[in-house]
Amino acid sequence: MTVNALSTGFYSADFSSGSLGLYDGSPAMMASAGLISALMQSLAAEAPAVAQPIWFETGRQWGASLINTVDQLVQAERGAPLSSLPFEEGAAYLQRWLPGAGYGAMAIETTGYGKGVVAVRLVNSLFVAAAGHAAEPVCHLYAGLFSACFSAMAGRELDCLELECQSMGASECLFIIATPKKAGGLRERIAAGEDRHAIAESLRAGGG
Ligand SMILES: [Zn+2]
Numbered sequence: 001m002t003v004n005a006l007s008t009g010f011y012s013a014d015f016s017s018g019s020l021g022l023y024d025g026s027p028a029m030m031a032s033a034g035l036i037s038a039l040m041q042s043l044a045a046e047a048p049a050v051a052q053p054i055w056f057e058t059g060r061q062w063g064a065s066l067i068n069t070v071d072q073l074v075q076a077e078r079g080a081p082l083s084s085l086p087f088e089e090g091a092a093y094l095q096r097w098l099p100g101a102g103y104g105a106m107a108i109e110t111t112g113y114g115k116g117v118v119a120v121r122l123v124n125s126l127f128v129a130a131a132g133h134a135a136e137p138v139c140h141l142y143a144g145l146f147s148a149c150f151s152a153m154a155g156r157e158l159d160c161l162e163l164e165c166q167s168m169g170a171s172e173c174l175f176i177i178a179t180p181k182k183a184g185g186l187r188e189r190i191a192a193g194e195d196r197h198a199i200a201e202s203l204r205a206g207g208g
Helices: 033-046 051-078 087-101 126-131 140-154 180-191 196-204
Strands: 011-014 019-022 105-109 118-123 159-164 173-178
Touching: 033 051, 033 126, 051 087, 051 140, 087 105, 087 140, 118 140, 126 140, 140 159, 140 173, 159 180, 159 196, 173 180, 180 196
Parallel strands: none
Antiparallel strands: 011 019, 105 118, 118 173, 159 173
């Protein structure tokens, strides 16, 4: 089913001036897979060593701005800041707003992945559409975005890594949000050659 994103009230459009905005009037833009693909190729060609951290950091800064917007919506609806809600409730608000923004279909899982670990499952990532097949995950912008959003909600620094990616042939992109120490441990296991899907399965079972 396709729903016009404008009908959610999160976006507003003024077709006479050709402008798109958020519900509060701040300007926005739409990005096609073609634009994202061009940006990915340009960065990879011009700055191959830092392309990934640039996407991640861009996502972090975008996420910090976005979570402020979600916080305002929550405060208007609940009369309390997002950070004061139980984590699961905050995650439900995030899940309510993000899918309408064209990131893909997202599901946040706050349980079942072991203590202090949140997972986000995503299908139809715009970055997968732009990159096609790849040997490594490609959705670094979203990893940064989730890192910033969940850090703000939890009130402490959280890292995010994309454990599985549809660009690598996985059925979904799987993001793991955890403490920097735990995320670092997962990166070490990947670097040591451990199978990404096997790590995902062990986390899903609540293991380390
Ligand atoms: Zn991905």
